[in-house]
Amino acid sequence: MKKHLENFSKPYQKSKIPFLLAEIITDGTGEMVDLVFRFVNTPASVLFDSTVELMQDSRFTHIYPPERLRAFMPLAEVAFRGSAASFEYRSLMGRQMTISCYQPVYGVASCILEEREPLSTGTTPPRYVAPLLAENLPCGIAVLEAGPQGLLNHSFNSRLCELSGYSRKELLTQFSGDFSPLFHADDWGGLLQSLRDSARDRIPINRDVRLQRKGGIPLWVNLRAKPISVEERRAVFYTMLLDIDARRRTQDRTEASLRELSDLRAQFNQLFDCLPGGFCLLKASPGCQHAELLQASRGLAELLGYSPEEFARLFASVPLAEFYPDDREPLRHVLSSCSGTNAELRSSFRVRQKNGAYLRLLMQARKQEQNDGSILIYASFCNVNREKPSAAP
Numbered sequence: 001m002k003k004h005l006e007n008f009s010k011p012y013q014k015s016k017i018p019f020l021l022a023e024i025i026t027d028g029t030g031e032m033v034d035l036v037f038r039f040v041n042t043p044a045s046v047l048f049d050s051t052v053e054l055m056q057d058s059r060f061t062h063i064y065p066p067e068r069l070r071a072f073m074p075l076a077e078v079a080f081r082g083s084a085a086s087f088e089y090r091s092l093m094g095r096q097m098t099i100s101c102y103q104p105v106y107g108v109a110s111c112i113l114e115e116r117e118p119l120s121t122g123t124t125p126p127r128y129v130a131p132l133l134a135e136n137l138p139c140g141i142a143v144l145e146a147g148p149q150g151l152l153n154h155s156f157n158s159r160l161c162e163l164s165g166y167s168r169k170e171l172l173t174q175f176s177g178d179f180s181p182l183f184h185a186d187d188w189g190g191l192l193q194s195l196r197d198s199a200r201d202r203i204p205i206n207r208d209v210r211l212q213r214k215g216g217i218p219l220w221v222n223l224r225a226k227p228i229s230v231e232e233r234r235a236v237f238y239t240m241l242l243d244i245d246a247r248r249r250t251q252d253r254t255e256a257s258l259r260e261l262s263d264l265r266a267q268f269n270q271l272f273d274c275l276p277g278g279f280c281l282l283k284a285s286p287g288c289q290h291a292e293l294l295q296a297s298r299g300l301a302e303l304l305g306y307s308p309e310e311f312a313r314l315f316a317s318v319p320l321a322e323f324y325p326d327d328r329e330p331l332r333h334v335l336s337s338c339s340g341t342n343a344e345l346r347s348s349f350r351v352r353q354k355n356g357a358y359l360r361l362l363m364q365a366r367k368q369e370q371n372d373g374s375i376l377i378y379a380s381f382c383n384v385n386r387e388k389p390s391a392a393p
Contacts, residue, residue, distance in 0.1 A: 008104040009039035018044035018097075018113035021104070022072070024079040025059070030203060032076040034069065035060045038108065047113050049093040049143055050155040053168050062176060063154060064092070065147065065234065075101055075109040088116075092145065092236045093228050113162035140164075140241035142179075144225070146195045147234030150178035154236070163221060163243060165214035184218050186212035191223070198227050199235035202375075210247060211241070219250035273298040278361075278381040285374055300381055303361075348384055360384040 005021055010282045012019035021039040024032055040055045048055065051062065060069055074085040078290075086100045096116040101109045140160035145152040153175060161168055164182060175181065186208040194205045210218035216231055218344075220242040229236040241331040272279060278300030282291040293315050301311035327349035345365040350358040365379035 004105065005038055005108065008110060009041075012039075015041060016043055017041075017126045018047050018115075020044045020055075020113070022075055022079075022101075022109045024076050024107055024109065026076075030080070032069075035072060035075060044111075044113055045155075046097055047091060047097055047115060049091050049095065054155055054172055058176075060339075063152070065145070065149075066331060075111075078103050078109045079107050093238075095141065139243070140221070140239075142239045142241070143236060144179060144239050145234060145236045146192070146199065151180040151192075151195075152177075153179040155279075159358050160241065163219060163241060164211055170214070182212055184212050186210075195225070195235070195237065198225065198237070199230050202227055202230070205237075208244065219243065220245040225336075269295075275299065278303045280379050280381075282377040282379060283374055284377060291377060294376075303381065303383060304351060304359065324359060345379075 009019075009021055019039075020037055021040050023036045023038050025034040025036060027033045036057065036059055037055045040052050042052055045052045045055055045151065054063060060072070071087070071089050074087045077083055078085050082103045084100070084102045086098060088096065089099055090096050098116060099111050100114070101111045108310045109325045138159065140157065140163045142156040142160055143154040145154060153171070156171065158168070161171060164171065166269065180192075183191060191207065191209050194207055197203070198205045204227075205223065207223055208220060209223050211221055213219050220243075222244045223239065223241050225237040225239040227235050228238050272295060275297055277297075279297040280293060280300055281295040283294050284291040293312070296308070296311055296315070298308050301308045306314065345367065346363070348360060348362045350360045353359050360383070361381045362384045363379050363381055365377050366378045368378070370376060
């Protein structure tokens, strides 16, 4: 059949006139049940919001909703009785066209399509610009229909083939009936709900999903879709898919590292609080005029009568006012000597407790110089002599 029809299709292969040949399929009693696109040129596929590859030698009901076949019933009269006919058709994306048809051979109808909107002047009619642009965009483009049959793909550009790892032929054959398996199973439920919400509220979609690539390795893409036609129980979306795999995997690794760091910090805090006695970690800047409290154990806070939260607020910068006046200068001298050495420090001083009494503590510390010139001080404390609350030491 295809070779027999070449004489009729050849003049339109490179023509800008939208043209197609449709073979009528009947149920044996003469009633039309489907049609096959035996020839479609590029201008005709554009008017059908599709591509030549998708339509060529495909049944109408395999790529479009079956109920839309009713609009093409005049073709049966033309194909089997030799009469001519003309009728109106509206594409999924809302293109209004007039289809004029005649019989080239028995059972086949030749169709010339004419878009009802007037064409602007210029070398390239505007209806051909969109497919050209879509084919050269750096993202995947597809016209998707969500309906009772699942998710149908009516057209797509070559970039979608690159993203999915499937050839155009493989996408057409393996996913012609349902496009949803191309999305990761864990993401499909959320995407389907977004499609339903978008169709109901006429709002665009913007979400990250994973394409299930050929070979099984998923690819993160940012999917943006806009409803362009909404009918009862089905909606058509113009969809863009942008490769964000590298960015998303970097984000996932960063989030995993932060979770691991948080777990390690929690384990460190738990270990720190379980140590007997009092411990703290201080950071002294170059010059060492004061030290910043980085971490304090629960034992040290309780030793002075504070909760860990109260202790952290009060001693955030080791305020000397909390130390006994006679011990402030020796303590300042200890801090100011914190440079250029990893030697162990040992000193005793009196610190005011929450109840007002002074407690003498023995501090043993080790300093460690950092690359930025700051000093880390690891210090342990033990109670040397508890003074009476009313007596000054």
